[in-house]
Amino acid sequence: MNLTIDVSNKENVAYVTLAGEVDAFTAPKLKDTLLPLTREEGQTVEVDFQDVSYMDSTGLGVFISALKSTKEHNSEMKLVQMQDRVYRLFKITGLTEIMNIDSTVRGGM
């Protein structure tokens, strides 16, 4: 029921690897880690969802804030390796239209 967040940097890319559950309890920690990364101009923030077993609207809220921040600071955000279950939430809320989600390597197919 916890969330672990790993961040590593390589050139202009910040790789954020998530493992666990994103809910109202863990979302604030995710927001605190993710938002500063999106404030670096020219940086790409790549978030790996492979080991995210659960997410709800509190997580969607964090990624909406992060997306807004990338627009303000000329950075980019990419969501990769998303499980079908999590992808479904982005889909039914219409967020797949505005977010860069790499669905080709989506897990759980």
Next chain:
Amino acid sequence: MESFDFVEVKVPAKAEYIGVVRLSTSGIANRMGFSFDDIEDLKVAISEAITNAVKHAYKETGEGEITIGFGVYKNRLEVMVADHGGSFDLGRVKEDIGPYKQDDNIEELREGGFGLFLIDALMDKVEINSKYGVIVLMTKYLHETEVGQDGDQISTS
């Protein structure tokens, strides 16, 4: 009178307990025979309702309890989430409840952004009673029953 089992869970109105209720939810839903996807839907919908209740309780007093009631029926699961600690008077909750309407005065529920939208999308029926605190009543039918009711539908998945 339709017979059912009733399970009540009471937790402090704190975010760290949302995951605990999620585990109870998947336990009950699994026992009832819900599919993996339906169980995941239930977990999200119930977490959304509890998240709203936690926010509401926090705004009011910074403490308090949330009561979650599971009505386990043969063909469906009914889940009630109340943003106060009192036990449910089942008769009264059902008496005062009505379908969710856009103009209902439920600001507390909306502040979750997509929260109520997701509950609506993932559950079969959602009702709100805001007479005594806010109570969300959500229903999900066992898939077998849905197939029986809409027998002419052909699955394309």
